[in-house]
Amino acid sequence: MTDHVEPPRETALVDVHRALGARLIDFAGWLMPVQYAGIIEEHRAVRERAGLFDLSHMGELFVEGDDAGDALAAALVTDPRTLTVGRAHYSMICAPDGGIIDDLIVYRLGSERFLVVANAGNAAVVSDELAARLGGWKAVLDDRSLATSLVAIQGPRAAGILGPLIDVDLGALKYYAIAEGQVAGIPALVARTGYTGEDGFELFVDWARGPAAWAVLADAGRSAGVVPCGLGARDTLRLEAGMPLYGNELDRQTTPFDAGLGRVVKLQKPGDFVGRAALERAEREGPSKRLVGLRVTGRGIARHGYHVVAGERPTGVVTSGTQSPTLGYPIAMASVAPGDGEPGTMLDVEIRDQRVAAEVVPLPFYKRSA
Amino acid sequence: MVPADLRYTKDHEWVRVEGDQATVGVTEFAAQQLGDVVFVDLPAVGKAVEQFATFGVVESVKAVSDLFAPIGGSVVEANAALADRPELVNSDPFGEGWMIRLKVADAAQLAGLLDPAAYEQLVASS
Numbered sequence: 001m002t003d004h005v006e007p008p009r010e011t012a013l014v015d016v017h018r019a020l021g022a023r024l025i026d027f028a029g030w031l032m033p034v035q036y037a038g039i040i041e042e043h044r045a046v047r048e049r050a051g052l053f054d055l056s057h058m059g060e061l062f063v064e065g066d067d068a069g070d071a072l073a074a075a076l077v078t079d080p081r082t083l084t085v086g087r088a089h090y091s092m093i094c095a096p097d098g099g100i101i102d103d104l105i106v107y108r109l110g111s112e113r114f115l116v117v118a119n120a121g122n123a124a125v126v127s128d129e130l131a132a133r134l135g136g137w138k139a140v141l142d143d144r145s146l147a148t149s150l151v152a153i154q155g156p157r158a159a160g161i162l163g164p165l166i167d168v169d170l171g172a173l174k175y176y177a178i179a180e181g182q183v184a185g186i187p188a189l190v191a192r193t194g195y196t197g198e199d200g201f202e203l204f205v206d207w208a209r210g211p212a213a214w215a216v217l218a219d220a221g222r223s224a225g226v227v228p229c230g231l232g233a234r235d236t237l238r239l240e241a242g243m244p245l246y247g248n249e250l251d252r253q254t255t256p257f258d259a260g261l262g263r264v265v266k267l268q269k270p271g272d273f274v275g276r277a278a279l280e281r282a283e284r285e286g287p288s289k290r291l292v293g294l295r296v297t298g299r300g301i302a303r304h305g306y307h308v309v310a311g312e313r314p315t316g317v318v319t320s321g322t323q324s325p326t327l328g329y330p331i332a333m334a335s336v337a338p339g340d341g342e343p344g345t346m347l348d349v350e351i352r353d354q355r356v357a358a359e360v361v362p363l364p365f366y367k368r369s370a
Numbered sequence: 371m372v373p374a375d376l377r378y379t380k381d382h383e384w385v386r387v388e389g390d391q392a393t394v395g396v397t398e399f400a401a402q403q404l405g406d407v408v409f410v411d412l413p414a415v416g417k418a419v420e421q422f423a424t425f426g427v428v429e430s431v432k433a434v435s436d437l438f439a440p441i442g443g444s445v446v447e448a449n450a451a452l453a454d455r456p457e458l459v460n461s462d463p464f465g466e467g468w469m470i471r472l473k474v475a476d477a478a479q480l481a482g483l484l485d486p487a488a489y490e491q492l493v494a495s496s
Contacts, residue, residue, distance in 0.1 A: 039431040040406045232405070232432050301409050301429050322431055323408035330409075352411075352427065 011056035012149050012210035020228050028121035030057035033230040042233035043325040046196050047368075050155030051229035052217055055202070056210055059123025060148040061116040061130060065139035068112040070271070075133035076106065077256060077279065079269040083108040088176045088193060091116075092256055092264060093126055098278030099252040100259070102126045103244065105193055107178045112139075115178075115189070115204075119246045133274060149210025153217050153226070154200030154237075156368075161221040162201055166190060175199075184216040195234060197241025198368055239320050239331065242293065242364030248304055248320045249291055249333055257282045258335070260291040260363075289316060290341035293363040294349070296321075296330035298356035302349040308334050309348045309355065315340045318349060324365060331365050332358070371490070372397060373464050377440060377480055378489035379422070384464065385440035387480060392441050395468040396428065396459065399493045404430040407459040412448035412470055419443060419472060421479050426469065428459065441479045443472030 008031040017024060022033035033054065036042065045051050063072060069081040078091040088107040092100050102122035107115040118126040127143045134141055153162055163170045168181035168190055178191040186209045194200040205213045218226065235245070244250050249259055256265050256279070265279050296302050302321035309315060321332030332349070340347060343362050348355040376384040382400035386393045401407065409429040419425045421442040428435050448470050452458060459467040484492065 034432070035405060038406050040408075236431060300411070301434075303434060323429075325431070 009057075011054055012207050013054045013056060013151075013214055016211055016214055017054065017228075022228070022230060025231075027231055028057060028119070030120055032057055033228070035230040035232045036228045039230070039232035039236060040325045042227055042229040043236050045225065045227040046155045046198055046229060046233065046237055047326055048156070049225040049227075050153055050157040050161055050200075050221055051196075051233065052214065052221070052226055053152040053154065053229050053234060054210070054214065055150040055152050056148070056207075057120035058150050059118035059120065059126060059143070059145040060150070060204060061118060061127055062142040062144055063114045063116060063130070063134065063139055064112060064142065065137070066112055067137040068114055068139040071134050071137035071139040072106065072114055072116070073269060074137070074271060074273050075130055076104070077265040077273065077275065078106065079266045080106045080108060080114055085110060086177055086179060087174075088178055088191065090264060092261070093129065094256070094275035094279065095252060096275055096278065098255040098275045098282050100246070100250045100254055100256060101129060101252065103246055103250055107189075107191060109178065109189070122246060147207050149205050149207050149213065150202060151205070151210060151213045151217065152194060152200060152202045153221070154194045154196040154229075155198050155226075157221070157224045157226070158198070158200045161217065161224050161226060162190075165216060165220055170201075183213055186213050186216070188213065195243055196237040197243070197364065197366055198237075235320075236322050236325055239322055239333065240324055240326055240364065240366035242333070244291070244333075245320060249335070254289075254335075255279060255282045255287070257287045258289045258291070260287075262287070287338055289335045290338045291319070291333060291335055291363075292341045293361045293365060294318070294321075294332040294334050294347070294358040295361045295365075296332065296349065296356060296358045298358070300349070300351040300354070300356040301330045302332035302334070302351065302356070302358060307350040308336055308358075309350065310337070310340045310345075315347065326366050333363070372486050372493075374486050376464070377483035377485065378492075379438055379440045379483060380492060381438045383438055383440050385480075385483065387441070387474060387477065390474050390477075391446065392443060392472045392474050393468050394425075394440060394470050394472065396437065396463055397489075397493075398463045401460045401463040401467070404428060404433065404435060404459075406431050407456045410452040410456050410459065410469065412452070413445050415445050415447065417445045419445060421482070437469065439472070440483055441472065442475045444475070445470050446473050447471040
């Protein structure tokens, strides 16, 4: 068998990243910026001012048709029929056994028109699976992942930077809401969503308009201190905010209940959906593991894959970990035995050949002041 | 340009030998590649280190990297400043960001290292 390795895809913004001196890496089959000036500097800019992100690697799946709402309710664990037009919610697509195929944001754009945003690494799988699950319903899937550029501006100054450029009243655009508008003449879907724990916006524009949208935001935000941010800062920002990352906290072997996200699953919604029986059983039996926050109190940084022990007893594994740029100490998320997950519990993380003390703490690690 | 008075490993550590003592750190190129250094794990004083063996670990926000000893010896000092200020590895890799001092076991081992010109060539080709 020969291994055929495709070169990574490039977003419409790749030359912009190169000109900014970004370090580019292959991430989920895409050539993406991992950092520009440095992860800590970019992270702090988002917490204190604003950061600009190219997220064009994400999957944009439009679902439309007379049955679109019913079809999505049968395909996903949430009930998109309950969304008001112009609002969004966090969702998941699960396998029949309850394992998570991907976590998603579902936006309701019209009475029977939805936008489903999938992670880059899962976009093709979700697109195929969703298309199959729409079979038999009056609903069609339009995968516009390769026709859409996604630029995000995140941070406390994001609204102040974007507001004057757009014909949408951002004051009326709530968290997890979406509106159609024009950003300096560029047609865009503007959503008040993000993955950083800060206020911010995601702009879906035509693929070719990505660089123009980026340039408009970068220019308008210059005096406010906006900086380009890579996937490195995106990861530390979401980890401080306690947000799960597919492949770390979530995977096919994990149910939403195991990941502490049982509230996302709408078991009370009418009609069957893929995974319902397994997820009802998971809820009844209780989770087999518990996702917790850890503050490492000893010397060392807990990383993805490191083992966690309670005394001499193995209890789980670190799913994500880093030095927190905001807090100044190492933080981690870990999947542990349910009985070891109460805040205040002292556990040890096996870091190389040493056991390093860590305390279970509530998630999130960081919450922005209102 | 890298300092002319040092010798280098292909793994981007440097060593300065003065008498029977050797000071060890990572190069500016290594520091740039690592990104923001947030943790440095160094050996205890007295520990014996073999040439080209792992003597510690340096961690950036994203990655964990082993540190390889350019020369063998026993540790006489580890840079205590890095415990609170690991960012010195980025800001001054050839100076305040040094990592350990060794009592050299065999100075002839220096012959197995890269001279500044050879190291610069390595960096230029990577």
